[in-house]
Amino acid sequence: MTHAVSARPRATMRLQLHKGFTFDAAAALIPYLVDLGISHVYSSPILMARAGSIHGYDVIDPTAVNPELGGEPGLRRFVAALRAAGLGLIVDIVPNHMAVGGSDNPWWLELLRHGRASRYADFFDIDWDCPDPALRGKVLAPFLGRNYGEALAAGEIQLHQSPSGEPVIRYFDNEFPIDPDTYAYIAECGIESFHPSTRRGRCQLHALLERQHYRLA
Numbered sequence: 001m002t003h004a005v006s007a008r009p010r011a012t013m014r015l016q017l018h019k020g021f022t023f024d025a026a027a028a029l030i031p032y033l034v035d036l037g038i039s040h041v042y043s044s045p046i047l048m049a050r051a052g053s054i055h056g057y058d059v060i061d062p063t064a065v066n067p068e069l070g071g072e073p074g075l076r077r078f079v080a081a082l083r084a085a086g087l088g089l090i091v092d093i094v095p096n097h098m099a100v101g102g103s104d105n106p107w108w109l110e111l112l113r114h115g116r117a118s119r120y121a122d123f124f125d126i127d128w129d130c131p132d133p134a135l136r137g138k139v140l141a142p143f144l145g146r147n148y149g150e151a152l153a154a155g156e157i158q159l160h161q162s163p164s165g166e167p168v169i170r171y172f173d174n175e176f177p178i179d180p181d182t183y184a185y186i187a188e189c190g191i192e193s194f195h196p197s198t199r200r201g202r203c204q205l206h207a208l209l210e211r212q213h214y215r216l217a
Contacts, residue, residue: 012038015041048067102173
């Protein structure tokens with residue numbers, strides 16, 4: 001038997017979902033929530049987040065329900081159980097929260113790879129016409145733990161090949177794609193010639209970075 005769900009929340013309880021507390025685990029609490037007089041469950045973000053996330057704000061795919069929580073089938077079971085008990089669901093969705101810096105957010109990587117021409121360029125709030133000429137048409141990427149010149153001289157910024165064979169810039173655990181238009185330049189010089197252990201390598205690496213759609217800082 002399904003009970004009517006109140007359109008206006010009377011009392012809510014926040015549930016923090018993660019891979020150790022899924023939709024099905026939350027559904028098991030419904031009788032307790034009913035006894036408390038709760039009208040709506042207020043859940044943490046449910047969109048696909050970075051693997052192992054315990055808060056859900058580090059979203060990597062806003063078009064899918066997080067499989068670690070049970071995916072869309074788990075969500076549908078949870079909603080059905082809530083409705084059967086007369087409870088509603090409020091979902092915490094924060095559009096300005098996404099995971100960046102790794103290699104698991106395809107929208108972010110596509111943006112860095114193609115810049116303003118990316119199909120996701122308008123999904124991010126970016127000032128492409130910044131008054132600073134060094135940032136005009138670029139994304140400021142403040143991931144470095146020190147001044148760019150110091151990080152480059154220390155060999156912390158390096159050119160590598162991804163498992164798929166594409167050239168990528170790596171800074172510790174952070175990965176930044178390369179504009180395909182600069183692949184020919186890398187092939188011409190040879191990827192080994194960009195190693196920052198030599199002055200020539202650092203100069204070539206800097207020249208390559210200057211041609212990307214982002215500026216490390």
